[in-house]
Amino acid sequence: MFRSIVMKRMFGVALLLTLLAAPARAALDPSLLAGFAGDFQGRMAAIEALGVAGGDDARRVLDALEAGRLGVIGGRAVIVDGDTVRDAASGEALDQGAGDVELVTLNNRVRRTLANARAALALTSADRAERLGAAITLGDNPNETLLPVFDRALAAETDEEIRGILARAAARIKLASPDALTRLRAVRALGESSDPAVKNLLEGLLQKRDGNWVEAHPEVRTAAKLAIDDIEGRIAIAEGVGTVFSGLSLGSILLLAALGLAITYGVMGVINMAHGELLMVGAYATFLVQGLFRSYLPAYLDWYVAAAIPVAFLSAALVGVAMERLVLRHLYGRPLESLLATWGLSLVLIQAARVIFGPQNLELANPSWMSGGAELAAGVVLPYNRIVIIGFAVFVLVLIWLMMQKTRLGMFVRAVTQNRPMAGCVGVPTARVDTLAFAIGSGVAGLGGLALSQIANVGPAMGTGYIVDAFMVVVLGGVGQLAGAVWAALGLGIFAKFLEGWAGAVIAKILVLVFIIVFIQKRPQGIFALKGRFSDS
Amino acid sequence: MNRRNFVKALTLSASIAAIGLPVGAHAADTIKVGILHSLSGTMAISETALKNVALMTIEEINAKGGVMGKKLEPVVVDPASNWPLFAEKARQLVAQDKVAAVFGCWTSVSRKSVNPVFKELNGLLFYPVQYEGEELEKNVFYTGAAPNQQAIPAVEYLMSEEGGAAKRFVLLGTDYVYPRTTNKILRAFLKSKGVADADIMEDYTPFGHADYQTIIANIKKFAAAGKKTAVISTINGDSNVPFYKELGNAGLKATDVPVVAFSVGEEELRGVDTKPLVGHLAAWNYFMSLKNPENAAFVKKYRDWAKKNGVPNADTVVTNDPMEATYVGIYMWKQAVEKAKSTDTDKVIAALGGQTFKAPSGFTLTMDKTNHHLHKPVYIGEVRGDGQFDVVWKTKEPIRAQPWSPFIPGNESKQGI
Numbered sequence: 001m002f003r004s005i006v007m008k009r010m011f012g013v014a015l016l017l018t019l020l021a022a023p024a025r026a027a028l029d030p031s032l033l034a035g036f037a038g039d040f041q042g043r044m045a046a047i048e049a050l051g052v053a054g055g056d057d058a059r060r061v062l063d064a065l066e067a068g069r070l071g072v073i074g075g076r077a078v079i080v081d082g083d084t085v086r087d088a089a090s091g092e093a094l095d096q097g098a099g100d101v102e103l104v105t106l107n108n109r110v111r112r113t114l115a116n117a118r119a120a121l122a123l124t125s126a127d128r129a130e131r132l133g134a135a136i137t138l139g140d141n142p143n144e145t146l147l148p149v150f151d152r153a154l155a156a157e158t159d160e161e162i163r164g165i166l167a168r169a170a171a172r173i174k175l176a177s178p179d180a181l182t183r184l185r186a187v188r189a190l191g192e193s194s195d196p197a198v199k200n201l202l203e204g205l206l207q208k209r210d211g212n213w214v215e216a217h218p219e220v221r222t223a224a225k226l227a228i229d230d231i232e233g234r235i236a237i238a239e240g241v242g243t244v245f246s247g248l249s250l251g252s253i254l255l256l257a258a259l260g261l262a263i264t265y266g267v268m269g270v271i272n273m274a275h276g277e278l279l280m281v282g283a284y285a286t287f288l289v290q291g292l293f294r295s296y297l298p299a300y301l302d303w304y305v306a307a308a309i310p311v312a313f314l315s316a317a318l319v320g321v322a323m324e325r326l327v328l329r330h331l332y333g334r335p336l337e338s339l340l341a342t343w344g345l346s347l348v349l350i351q352a353a354r355v356i357f358g359p360q361n362l363e364l365a366n367p368s369w370m371s372g373g374a375e376l377a378a379g380v381v382l383p384y385n386r387i388v389i390i391g392f393a394v395f396v397l398v399l400i401w402l403m404m405q406k407t408r409l410g411m412f413v414r415a416v417t418q419n420r421p422m423a424g425c426v427g428v429p430t431a432r433v434d435t436l437a438f439a440i441g442s443g444v445a446g447l448g449g450l451a452l453s454q455i456a457n458v459g460p461a462m463g464t465g466y467i468v469d470a471f472m473v474v475v476l477g478g479v480g481q482l483a484g485a486v487w488a489a490l491g492l493g494i495f496a497k498f499l500e501g502w503a504g505a506v507i508a509k510i511l512v513l514v515f516i517i518v519f520i521q522k523r524p525q526g527i528f529a530l531k532g533r534f535s536d537s
Numbered sequence: 538m539n540r541r542n543f544v545k546a547l548t549l550s551a552s553i554a555a556i557g558l559p560v561g562a563h564a565a566d567t568i569k570v571g572i573l574h575s576l577s578g579t580m581a582i583s584e585t586a587l588k589n590v591a592l593m594t595i596e597e598i599n600a601k602g603g604v605m606g607k608k609l610e611p612v613v614v615d616p617a618s619n620w621p622l623f624a625e626k627a628r629q630l631v632a633q634d635k636v637a638a639v640f641g642c643w644t645s646v647s648r649k650s651v652n653p654v655f656k657e658l659n660g661l662l663f664y665p666v667q668y669e670g671e672e673l674e675k676n677v678f679y680t681g682a683a684p685n686q687q688a689i690p691a692v693e694y695l696m697s698e699e700g701g702a703a704k705r706f707v708l709l710g711t712d713y714v715y716p717r718t719t720n721k722i723l724r725a726f727l728k729s730k731g732v733a734d735a736d737i738m739e740d741y742t743p744f745g746h747a748d749y750q751t752i753i754a755n756i757k758k759f760a761a762a763g764k765k766t767a768v769i770s771t772i773n774g775d776s777n778v779p780f781y782k783e784l785g786n787a788g789l790k791a792t793d794v795p796v797v798a799f800s801v802g803e804e805e806l807r808g809v810d811t812k813p814l815v816g817h818l819a820a821w822n823y824f825m826s827l828k829n830p831e832n833a834a835f836v837k838k839y840r841d842w843a844k845k846n847g848v849p850n851a852d853t854v855v856t857n858d859p860m861e862a863t864y865v866g867i868y869m870w871k872q873a874v875e876k877a878k879s880t881d882t883d884k885v886i887a888a889l890g891g892q893t894f895k896a897p898s899g900f901t902l903t904m905d906k907t908n909h910h911l912h913k914p915v916y917i918g919e920v921r922g923d924g925q926f927d928v929v930w931k932t933k934e935p936i937r938a939q940p941w942s943p944f945i946p947g948n949e950s951k952q953g954i
Contacts, residue, residue: 196761246750358849365810383786
């Protein structure tokens with residue numbers, strides 16, 4: 001403990017010096033880097049020493065360390081730069097191969113020191129985003145030795161957002177000030193926060209220890225109470241938004257998984273047990289596109305997901321057409337046989353994927369624009385990949401809606417759904433409509449697979465996990481109804497997420513299933529019943 | 538021989554082979570060993586690699602002349618991640634195929650399902666995966682870690698200053714016997730270290746759970762209480778992929794809230810982009826990244842074997858802890874058979890205690906004389922950007938297993954067979 005305080009102090013001094021020693025030097029003193037050849041303690045000391053030295057060269061070394069390119073050869077710190085190895089201190093190229101370099105490893109403690117050192121150096125950067133990131137890093141874990149750094153940065157900082165973060169970070173430290181007025185100001189400044197950690201900090205002031213208030217001054221205590229109320233209000237709103245968002249996200253995934261089924265099941269009444277495998281085909285198509293981009297267009301790798309949209313749609317649609325032409329066509333009107341046949345098909349597809357791609361899950365990287373998240377408030381982050389998928393679900397839905405309502409094919413599909421013999425009588429080529437509708441339904445499942453590949457596992461058996469959910473949505477929504485599927489998916493998603501927050505994931509899953517059983521008992525036709533007369537009912 | 542007779546002979550021999558009777562005079566020259574790993578279903582992801590490494594090891598032993606001058610003949614069956622089927626297949630291996638030993642199982646529930654079969658038929662099972670302990674069967678040898686060879690040292694590391702001095706713990710797991718038992722032991726252990734109940738959050742998810750948004754939000758809330766928090770994950774199987782993806786996207790960094798996992802290794806991370814996960818931890822008795830001559834040879838052998846045998850994605854195959862445990866288990870069995878000069882179960886069991894083997898983990902491992910577990914070194918690794926692990930802590934020497942955890946009351950008297 002004592003050692004860690006000393007370290008923090010040393011580090012604080014280091015930061016101060018850093019800010020004073022701004023001008024860059026020509027090269028680093030190699031003795032500064034000696035610690036990198038030692039143990040974790042030595043590496044931490046070396047990072048702190050570089051913080052003291054400051055300047056562009058120190059930044060270069062710390063950046064290389066962060067990127068995992070800093071190594072050691074024979075006790076000498078080097079930076080691996082592609083195939084060339086450069087001396088870390090001087091930047092000269094050395095004639096050793098990159099293969100001989102022992103890369104410097106970090107542990108979490110060293111990594112934190114490194115993050116703080118880099119943030120302290122970046123606090124004076126000209127780039128706003130860099131300063132903001134630095135302020136957030138330092139503000140997350142402020143300690144008293146950082147106070148002068150914050151004050152100095154505040155004096156120079158003009159950006160409102162960064163100023164706010166720095167001011168709150170400084171206020172957290174000032175809560176321990178002996179001067180009541182300073183504490184009062186600090187508490188008021190912290191009332192602007194929405195961080196649960198700050199709330200806990202303030203609550204600590206309102207406790208009694210050995211019969212005395214932790215915070216002696218009653219006015220500060222009152223201010224703290226008000227500040228806590230403010231923060232709590234903000235946290236509650238953020239959490240509510242967070243829960244609704246996760247519900248929407250789950251709902252959009254359920255919708256993408258079920259939309260294709262709503263079309264095939266609705267139109268043809270075929271219980272397609274292989275629907276989950278069509279999702280899998282879409283995900284595997286996405287994987288192949290990623291592979292192509294990696295090999296041939298590495299510069300555009302970030303956009304492989306967009307390029308995979310038509311590929312996933314077409315490949316799943318093709319598999320769907322093959323299934324319909326070769327198997328299902330011969331089983332229309334025999335639900336039990338088609339159920340068994342499609343189940344068999346699903347096993348065939350799973351094994352085929354296993355034989356071709358292996359039993360392991362495939363690695364699909366989120367593109368950089370889908371990684372990370374938007375922070376709504378401290379503790380509530382809306383991940384970008386989920387935001388994108390909600391948007392994608394809306395996009396697919398609009399596309400399907402346009403297709404069904406505005407095109408001739410859509411009209412035919414609706415006609416066949418409502419009354420197959422009558423549609424046939426007035427000249428709708430029902431067999432072709434069946435094939436096309438099945439292709440579209442399968443293609444949409446492929447798009448669902450594409451979306452799933454960005455958040456869930458991609459493996460041969462991935463589809464089996466979604467088939468139950470997809471049927472649940474379709475049956476709950478009402479067979480043959482797109483609007484029903486939408487309401488059912490979003491409703492189930494939000495319902496499940498609220499239950500999960502309240503009862504935990506295991507119980508929530510059970511309760512959702514119980515709810516659906518009861519609902520189907522009471523209302524077998526689903527939320528929306530098909531209006532008009534069914535030919536076969 | 539005319540065509541009809543030839544076909545007849547072929548069918549006859551095929552059917553004889555199918556019902557497992559010894560074919561011809563060859564049978565006497567081979568020793569059969571069973572491989573009981575799921576090659577389909579949810580566990581295929583993890584267990585297929587164990588089947589592969591077992592076949593590789595058997596091939597290697599055969600190339601060096603086999604066991605007691607006889608070649609080993611692997612009998613591979615697929616229990617398809619179906620727990621009752623494990624028992625059926627185990628019975629088939631021991632009773633019909635008359636295998637001398639079986640190498641198999643991954644989940645604790647599959648092991649529990651085959652235990653009675655091995656006991657009844659006096660067979661021999663080598664179980665290669667870390668598990669929750671609280672069990673000791675005469676017919677089973679455990680080459681994976683007991684809790685004190687994995688879970689307890691990992692938590693001690695988290696509580697040390699080097700590991701971040703965690704004071705608050707989230708115990709997160711899949712809802713079945715292994716995570717529940719492990720967390721029971723860990724809770725008792727944390728209590729003995731003075732951690733209050735209010736500082737422990739326990740949460741479970743169903744098998745195959747894929748939506749970790751709520752749980753990660755809860756962890757964040759729990760971690761905001763001002764004390765250093767760490768997550769101990771016993772999530773099993775492919776749920777780990779969505780869990781770690783969500784963790785990365787939600788911005789929960791290892792420097793703030795480190796997650797240490799007991800069922801996540803190189804193989805499980807193959808499906809994940811590990812760049813946002815750098816610094817999260819795993820505790821095992823072996824990592825592929827260990828640098829020693831035995832491991833270099835082991836990794837190379839497996840890579841070559843995978844390429845030669847057309848394993849899918851052969852150029853990216855990895856080795857992991859249960860694979861090393863399988864490898865060690867087969868060699869220990871071979872040594873014991875050679876010592877006993879017989880494949881008789883009781884003689885082999887007697888000869889196994891005290892066997893040693895220079896393992897890819899860099900240590901000479903010993904089979905304990907009384908408790909059927911290996912003495913194993915413990916490594917704690919941090920995830921790297923390329924899906925491998927950097928070792929940040931290790932024991933100086935292999936430690937003895939405690940299958941009956943001292944942190945569960947009533948276990949004091951149950952230490953040996």
